[in-house]
Amino acid sequence: MKHLLIAAGLLSATSAIAADKPQLTVYTYDSFVSDWGPGPKVKEAFEAQCDCDLNLVGVEDGAALLSRIRLEGENSDADVVLGLDTNLITAAKETGLFAPSAVSADFALPVEWTDEVFVPYDWGYFAFVHNADASAPANFRELADGDTKIIIQDPRSSTPGLGLLLWVKSAYGDEAPDIWAGLADNIVTVTKGWSEAYGLFLEGEADMVLSYTTSPAYHLIAEDDASKAAAAFDEGHYMQVEVAAKLAGTDQPELADQFLEFMVSDTFQQIIPTTNWMYPAVTPSSGLPEGFETLTVPEKSLLVDPEKAAVMRDKALAEWLSALSQ
Amino acid sequence: MAERTQPVNPWPGTGAAALVAALILGTLVTIGLRAETGGQFGPADWSALRFTLTQAVLSAVLSAVLAVPVARALARRRFPGRRVLIALMGAPFILPVIVAILGLLQVFGRAGWISDALGVFGLPPIRIYGLHGVVLAHVFFNLPLATRLVLQGWQEIPAERFRLAAQLGCDGMAMFRLIEWPMLRRILPGVLAVVFAICLTSFAVALTLGGGPRATTIELAIYQAFTYDFDLGRAALLSGLQLVLTVAAAMAALRFSRGDGLGAGLDRAIRRWDGGIPVADTLWIAAAAIFLLLPLASVVISGFAGFFDMPVLVFRAALTSILVAAASTAVLLLLALPMATAIATGRYGIIELCGILGLAASPLVIGTGLFILIRPVVNPAALALPVTAVVNAVMALPFALRILVPAAQDNVARYGRLALSLDMNNRTFFSRILLARMRPQIGFAAGLSAALSMGDLGVIALFADPQIATLPLQIYRLMGAYQMQAAAGGALLLLILSMGAFWILDRGGRRHAET
Numbered sequence: 141m142k143h144l145l146i147a148a149g150l151l152s153a154t155s156a157i158a159a160d161k162p163q164l165t166v167y168t169y170d171s172f173v174s175d176w177g178p179g180p181k182v183k184e185a186f187e188a189q190c191d192c193d194l195n196l197v198g199v200e201d202g203a204a205l206l207s208r209i210r211l212e213g214e215n216s217d218a219d220v221v222l223g224l225d226t227n228l229i230t231a232a233k234e235t236g237l238f239a240p241s242a243v244s245a246d247f248a249l250p251v252e253w254t255d256e257v258f259v260p261y262d263w264g265y266f267a268f269v270h271n272a273d274a275s276a277p278a279n280f281r282e283l284a285d286g287d288t289k290i291i292i293q294d295p296r297s298s299t300p301g302l303g304l305l306l307w308v309k310s311a312y313g314d315e316a317p318d319i320w321a322g323l324a325d326n327i328v329t330v331t332k333g334w335s336e337a338y339g340l341f342l343e344g345e346a347d348m349v350l351s352y353t354t355s356p357a358y359h360l361i362a363e364d365d366a367s368k369a370a371a372a373f374d375e376g377h378y379m380q381v382e383v384a385a386k387l388a389g390t391d392q393p394e395l396a397d398q399f400l401e402f403m404v405s406d407t408f409q410q411i412i413p414t415t416n417w418m419y420p421a422v423t424p425s426s427g428l429p430e431g432f433e434t435l436t437v438p439e440k441s442l443l444v445d446p447e448k449a450a451v452m453r454d455k456a457l458a459e460w461l462s463a464l465s466q
Numbered sequence: 467m468a469e470r471t472q473p474v475n476p477w478p479g480t481g482a483a484a485l486v487a488a489l490i491l492g493t494l495v496t497i498g499l500r501a502e503t504g505g506q507f508g509p510a511d512w513s514a515l516r517f518t519l520t521q522a523v524l525s526a527v528l529s530a531v532l533a534v535p536v537a538r539a540l541a542r543r544r545f546p547g548r549r550v551l552i553a554l555m556g557a558p559f560i561l562p563v564i565v566a567i568l569g570l571l572q573v574f575g576r577a578g579w580i581s582d583a584l585g586v587f588g589l590p591p592i593r594i595y596g597l598h599g600v601v602l603a604h605v606f607f608n609l610p611l612a613t614r615l616v617l618q619g620w621q622e623i624p625a626e627r628f629r630l631a632a633q634l635g636c637d638g639m640a641m642f643r644l645i646e647w648p649m650l651r652r653i654l655p656g657v658l659a660v661v662f663a664i665c666l667t668s669f670a671v672a673l674t675l676g677g678g679p680r681a682t683t684i685e686l687a688i689y690q691a692f693t694y695d696f697d698l699g700r701a702a703l704l705s706g707l708q709l710v711l712t713v714a715a716a717m718a719a720l721r722f723s724r725g726d727g728l729g730a731g732l733d734r735a736i737r738r739w740d741g742g743i744p745v746a747d748t749l750w751i752a753a754a755a756i757f758l759l760l761p762l763a764s765v766v767i768s769g770f771a772g773f774f775d776m777p778v779l780v781f782r783a784a785l786t787s788i789l790v791a792a793a794s795t796a797v798l799l800l801l802a803l804p805m806a807t808a809i810a811t812g813r814y815g816i817i818e819l820c821g822i823l824g825l826a827a828s829p830l831v832i833g834t835g836l837f838i839l840i841r842p843v844v845n846p847a848a849l850a851l852p853v854t855a856v857v858n859a860v861m862a863l864p865f866a867l868r869i870l871v872p873a874a875q876d877n878v879a880r881y882g883r884l885a886l887s888l889d890m891n892n893r894t895f896f897s898r899i900l901l902a903r904m905r906p907q908i909g910f911a912a913g914l915s916a917a918l919s920m921g922d923l924g925v926i927a928l929f930a931d932p933q934i935a936t937l938p939l940q941i942y943r944l945m946g947a948y949q950m951q952a953a954a955g956g957a958l959l960l961l962i963l964s965m966g967a968f969w970i971l972d973r974g975g976r977r978h979a980e981t
Contacts, residue, residue, distance in 0.1 A: 170927065175779055176947035197847065200927055203693040210696050211500075211838065217845070231696075289576070294673060296690040328576060329595050330678040332670040332686075335945035339568050340674075342950055344577035358948045417948070461510065464678045
């Protein structure tokens with residue numbers, strides 16, 4: 141172990157000497173940095189204009205990302221964090237580790253964006269995805285009354301799972317426990333994360349799976365397969381807005397600002413739809429990629445503002461647990 | 467040297483055990499110290515604890531009970547393909563969790579093969595989700611391990627005992643009572659404790675097969691405390707609870723695992739004259755093979771389509787995984803051999819307890835603790851692979867000890883006095899007697915550790931460097947990017963590599979020997 145430490149120390153020392161360019165470290169979730177995600181293209185495009193090294197570090201998911209930042213505290217290596225969503229914003233702000241940014245843009249979000257610290261880079265609607273040839277219920281009540289089988293994610297371990305919790309709570313308020321009680325016999329199972337749920341759905345374990353309205357776009361554009369559709373629910377769809385922010389303790393404040401500006405530019409926003417499979421936060425001048433026009437567009441968007449979401453979460457989680465533990 | 471009663475130096479083993487204990491307890495304490503508030507234990511935790519214990523006890527008992535007739539049948543029968551079957555049956559144990567879940571549900575799920583077959587006869591699909599589903603999945607994972615451990619017990623019975631039994635006309639019950647039961651009494655408590663400890667830290671399997679929040683385990687609560695609540699005190703408290711439960715199970719196992727070995731033999735090939743009922747043996751072997759191999763077949767079939775157009779990155783990840791597995795196996799042997807030797811002297815039960823801690827420790831706790839400890843010294847990403855290899859070795863240690871300890875005990879008991887009378891020194895005894903005589907067990911332990919390390923996601927995700935990925939991590943990434951087919955191909959590759967590593971090391975240990 142000692143030799144390894146020495147070797148690692150030497151390695152980092154030599155790379156520090158070699159790198160006369162400034163380094164910008166961005167913490168994000170793992171699927172962003174994977175070779176199929178936006179990471180590699182974003183790195184190439186930003187490095188072409190910044191004369192710096194962009195160091196993308198992947199951490200499991202949005203929630204784990206925030207934990208990592210809290211664990212590292214003020215000494216974090218990160219200059220920018222990219223990949224939190226609105227449900228995590230309050231907890232993130234309470235840490236006092238993030239700094240306001242001056243970025244403004246003509247956001248194409250269905251809601252107005254006023255937050256000074258967090259800058260959105262993409263967004264989507266949660267939705268139940270099903271096979272296009274099967275009929276889908278029109279809302280949660282119809283789903284609960286029928287015998288359509290669904291797979292969902294656990295709100296204690298997955299961001300879509302938490303999104304569904306707030307979706308039902310914001311649409312039904314005090315009636316949410318009844319909705320969950322009604323849904324209990326529709327739920328085939330609850331998984332740890334999105335991948336397990338989506339994998340089981342593709343294997344045919346359920347009629348619908350909790351995912352995004354943009355999921356069918358992946359199958360259509362990347363696989364030329366139009367067999368998946370997202371069910372439109374008439375009580376509205378809960379949104380996920382993904383955001384980034386600069387850390388107060390960064391040693392590269394200018395570069396961090398430059399990155400956040402770059403993030404809402406055409407170059408970055410064009411990469412998002414077909415790598416992260418979400419809607420870009422600012423519609424690029426070239427418009428959305430072909431295929432996105434076929435997607436289900438909800439008539440109503442639901443989003444609880446961050447401060448209320450933090451309070452609502454605990455109550456909604458308790459209701460969810462008691463309804464499904466019967 | 468006059469005090470010396472055994473030709474074994476226990477100190478290297480004690481040192482190795484201290485290292486392991488320091489790693490596991492040290493990371494736990496690190497997290498406890500970093501916590502801002504003390505952990506709280508709520509009513510939801512009590513029900514999580516109840517569910518965790520219930521499913522772990524059921525899974526352990528069922529795995530061990532079923533392992534006995536299967537291992538007995540495999541010990542008695544010789545048939546073509548027996549070795550391949552034994553090796554393949556070990557595969558469920560080493561699959562990444564997410565792959566195993568998908569494979570299992572492809573067979574037992576609502577839209578699985580069995581439900582489809584029932585549908586042909588107009589019958590409703592089977593209902594797999596619930597406590598019984600959790601237990602089924604855990605038996606699927608652990609029956610192979612339990613069977614291998616029990617089978618090894620049978621193989622360690624000296625051939626002379628069977629010969630004598632045959633001469634005396636022992637068969638059936640008498641054979642069981644005189645020869646097999648004493649062996650089982652020595653082996654089974656350890657098997658029960660190991661499977662119990664594995665199931666104690668189950669999370670994704672329990673939740674998915676359990677069908678919802680009813681199936682909440684302590685490990686899920688730990689994950690939630692870490693990521694969603696950032697309550698390190700709670701995470702440390704719950705993880706400490708897991709350690710206490712595992713240590714309690716291990717102590718109970720050590721207490722009940724009494725009885726001497728069956729003495730020395732001349733290492734003749736085992737021949738059996740007792741018949742048993744061939745049909746019953748065949749049925750047990752067939753049932754276990756079908757139960758364990760069907761989900762594997764589904765992994766192979768799903769993987770086939772994606773196998774030939776996997777991105778080249780998957781192969782690079784595979785190479786990384788092979789290196790990690792090799793390093794991890796080396797570390798494992800450096801820890802396990804001295805520890806097993808020290809335990810064999812019979813006075814170091816504490817070492818055995820240290821060894822089993824690796825099972826009880828949540829990878830999240832070890833990983834996060836190491837992260838906190840390493841970070842002030844060096845960028846954790848730079849150590850992603852060495853740390854993964856070391857943690858994988860510690861996690862495989864309990865299995866390695868279960869494999870090595872009974873054999874080490876037998877050898878020290880059989881040859882210790884002879885060695886002393888020859889004034890053989892410790893080192894010679896270790897290299898000429900222990901290492902040489904324990905080659906099959908060392909091969910098995912090394913194979914299992916390499917395969918486990920290959921398939922385990924481990925702590926790499928916590929230390930991730932986007933440029934370095936192991937194969938399991940790459941499979942998760944592919945799934946996260948909707949690329950389920952390529953991920954299935956990656957899973958098949960992983961299965962092949964893990965089985966290959968296991969096969970090579972296990973066979974290597976058994977050259978000249980009969981399995």
